[in-house]
Amino acid sequence: MQLTPTFNAVAVYLDGALNRVDRAVFLVDAELRLLHANAAAAELLERDTALRLHGEKLLQDSWSGDRTLAQLVAAALDGHHSAHLPQALSLPRQSRPPLLLTVAPFVPPEGTSAVLSPCAIVMVSDPDAHQLSCPVLMQLFDLTPAEAGVARALAHGQALEDIAQALDISMHTVKTHLQKLFRKTGTRRQGELVAMLHGVPTQSFE
Known part of the structure; x- marks a missing residue:
């Protein structure tokens, strides 16, 4: 007999999977409030200042021209954004390669809107940390x-x-x-x- 995992069990499985990903992954709402961060994301916040937490919000310290993380998240959640076309942003850092961000929307499946709200998935690649094995x-x-x-x-x-x-x-x-x-x-x-x-x-x- 095959058992259907409970919602909490699926959340545990997904958290474990995200923590094995070597890219930093943040989930944020429309106000940039941090909903979840995998292990790589937590480590990134501890060692880098290009991204930081201010209270509950994920903010950028680096200036990136006309594009900001807030604008990318807003574009991802505006209802007209295609999940196949993530927004991208390069955050400059002094004397180091920039952090490379991609932002994509997460729209909860039908029937889960009472539990889950739309959010943005922010994936961050740090060229300094991406050392191939x-x-x-x-x-x-x-x-x-x-x-x-x-x-x-x-x-x-x-x-x-x-x-x-x-x-x-x-x-x-x-x-x-x-x-x-x-x-x-x-x-x-x-x-x-x-x-x-x-x-x-x-x-x-x-």
Whole structure:
């Protein structure tokens, strides 16, 4: 007999799943009040000032031109926003890569409006913290340790010449590894490969 999980059980399952995600995930209402934060989000708030909590509200400290987190959340919740087109924002930081934010709406399923209200999902990527795992790369694409090392360096923005110097290998060897990476990942160009690698989780779940 298959049991249907209770609402509370599903909430526990989802919280556990979110805490295994290596991106910071915040749920906020239309007033930017924080409804939930996964473990990566809580850690981000402790070490970074580009985003901060002021009372119950998630606020930005960085100026980003004409676009603000509040505007993105409002756009996500205005009823005309497509869930397939998340709003994006780059929060500059001094002497470090910017935080990269995407905001998408969450609309409760029918029948849950008495329990859940619409909210915005704010996902934050910190390039400084997104350090790819060579074991994960090896498992995903059947890479050798050397190939995984080149892939990780490429994803972190290193040029081929710098990779050769850092790994103490020749440029010919680096280019050979790159061609094998194209074949094993099904990509054709370096930019395409890097874009794919940026979607790879940074940790192993063993």
